[in-house]
Amino acid sequence: MLSVETYPTLVEASQAMTDRSRFLAGGTLVMRAVNYGDQSFDRIVRARQVDRDIRAESGGLRIEAGATMADVLASRDAALLHVVAARIGGPAVRNMATVGGNLFAPNPYGEFTTALLALDAQVIGVNGQATPIESFLSGRAHHRGLIAAVTVPRITEGDFRFLKVTRIKPKGVAIMTLAAHLRRGDTRLAFGNMGPTPLRAKSAERALNNATLDERGIAQALEVCCQDLQPGDDALASTWYRREVAPVHLKRLLLNGGRR
The missing domain is CATH 3.30.390.50 (CO dehydrogenase flavoprotein, C-terminal domain)
Structure with missing residues (x-):
């Protein structure tokens, strides 16, 4: 039987994750799996506090994992990535689909992650540790913790x-x-x-x-x-x-x- 657990913070939710858990943020993929009767998990984990901030930093851009594709499109700081976010689903999907969730999206999804790989992004865990996105993807199948943010180096738009x-x-x-x-x-x-x-x-x-x-x-x-x-x-x-x-x-x- 599927259970749903809600934790105050992303750190506590990350600590609760197991191989039989899925984290629910926007839910575009998790709820699809539930509706199709996916038996690979029996726990859904949520967090009350999920950051959606997008901000320019000295070295480039930081996008919190809870930011949606609609948030990316609304951010002037993330103008470089508007062309990517705009090609993900329709308005309803873009309002819910998160950057963090896209990092785990299976084929045929994951367009935003493909762009992040080309841009040499860093994946930031809830412990603050940064992992190059190529290394993160190579070990993604065994990744259990949650993602706090991604950072993208400063890029010339052209x-x-x-x-x-x-x-x-x-x-x-x-x-x-x-x-x-x-x-x-x-x-x-x-x-x-x-x-x-x-x-x-x-x-x-x-x-x-x-x-x-x-x-x-x-x-x-x-x-x-x-x-x-x-x-x-x-x-x-x-x-x-x-x-x-x-x-x-x-x-x-x-x-x-x-x-x-």
């Missing part, structure tokens, strides 16, 4: 690009998601729905470092873009299809920012 590939416009689930931080000599390129978690395409990153963003300059990156990815089959697309179209969409992202 250096960031994002593309969500979906069969249904404007709010269908993603076949794949691409995000890039195109800083000369230090490019970061992330794909969502091309592995068990969002993954970096490191071979393509190396090919793009110091390359010109024209057809000749990006040719090598397109050729190797799937080398570090692990696309799978699902109801949306096959492994073969994802591998075939990934270079096409990467080309769109690099040459015109993902616009058709």
Whole structure:
């Protein structure tokens, strides 16, 4: 039988988490699991105090885990991420879906996390410890505690690009998601729905470092873009299809920012 426990603070809620628990913030994924009869958990844990603040700091941007996609869209400090938050669901979903929850979202969700991976974000635990997002994602399946916030380094807006590939416009689930931080000599390129978690395409990153963003300059990156990815089959697309179209969409992202 499913039980619901509410704690005063996020720290106390984190201490109560077990392998059979799920934390309820916005509930867009947890309540879907409940409605579909997910038997992998029997406890829902909540916290009365969940911070939703978004603020610029000296090193960049801090987004508290309870901030929703609507909060991101309403924040001038988070303008860089408006293009990402706007592509997540419709208004009802954006009003509830949280940044912290998106870090744990399974395929075909997790668009915001893909962007955070490209931006070299840090994941902040309730104990204040910062973990690079790539390390967090590699151990996500075994992560038990809760997340307090994420921090994003200061980024020049023109250096960031994002593309969500979906069969249904404007709010269908993603076949794949691409995000890039195109800083000369230090490019970061992330794909969502091309592995068990969002993954970096490191071979393509190396090919793009110091390359010109024209057809000749990006040719090598397109050729190797799937080398570090692990696309799978699902109801949306096959492994073969994802591998075939990934270079096409990467080309769109690099040459015109993902616009058709």
